[in-house]
Amino acid sequence: MLINLLTESSPSGGGNTGGDWIIYVILIGFLALMIVPSIIRQRKDKKAQEEKLNAIEVGAKVTTIGLIHGEIVDVGEVYVVIKTGTEENPSFLTIEKRAIYQVHKAEEENAGESQDMPEDLPEEITDEAPVQEAPIQEAKEEAPAKEEPAKESKEEAEKEAEAE
Numbered sequence: 001m002l003i004n005l006l007t008e009s010s011p012s013g014g015g016n017t018g019g020d021w022i023i024y025v026i027l028i029g030f031l032a033l034m035i036v037p038s039i040i041r042q043r044k045d046k047k048a049q050e051e052k053l054n055a056i057e058v059g060a061k062v063t064t065i066g067l068i069h070g071e072i073v074d075v076g077e078v079y080v081v082i083k084t085g086t087e088e089n090p091s092f093l094t095i096e097k098r099a100i101y102q103v104h105k106a107e108e109e110n111a112g113e114s115q116d117m118p119e120d121l122p123e124e125i126t127d128e129a130p131v132q133e134a135p136i137q138e139a140k141e142e143a144p145a146k147e148e149p150a151k152e153s154k155e156e157a158e159k160e161a162e163a164e
Contacts, residue, residue, distance in 0.1 A: 052103060053097045053098065053100065055103075056072060056075055056080065056100065056103060057072070057075065058072050058075060059071065059072060060072045060103055060104070061103070061104040062080075062082060062101075062102065062103050062104065063100075063101050063102040063104070064082075064095060064099050064100055064101055065099050065101045066099070067101075068084060068093070069084065070083055070084040070093065071083050073092065078096055078097060079094050079095065079096055079097065080094070080096075080097055080100070081093065082095065
């Protein structure tokens with residue numbers, strides 16, 4: 001529909017007045033303003049990603065795109081080996097460099113810095129919720145209810161059924 005409007009001749013019917021080329025220039029200008037910045041941003045992002053992946057060193061803490069956390073043990077041209085699991089039972093994974101989502105700063109770099117942290121925080125923060133002990137209530141012993149023998153119950157039920 002836009003193309004039809006652009007290709008129509010002027011309303012006077014006198015043919016092409018020479019002003020149609022302005023519409024084409026404006027249309028091409030808008031397209032360029034939308035496309036060029038996105039291409040520039042993609043190139044910057046790709047370059048930053050490549051620099052980040054090339055700067056990976058052994059011992060860095062990383063998170064993969066699958067949200068696996070680990071420590072880099074070996075770095076190759078395309079692949080890296082990360083260590084996950086516990087100290088007693090480590091697991092080693094070989095993944096591509098491009099599968100690394102985030103590289104965490106080393107703990108030594110952050111040890112001396114305290115960035116706007118409140119002073120009233122406890123020294124050690126754990127993910128575990130504090131355990132509160134519930135008060136112990138002593139159970140009262142109740143006398144066991146008297147149970148009627150099964151034979152007597154069946155016999156009484158049969159007698160009642162015959163009486164009706």
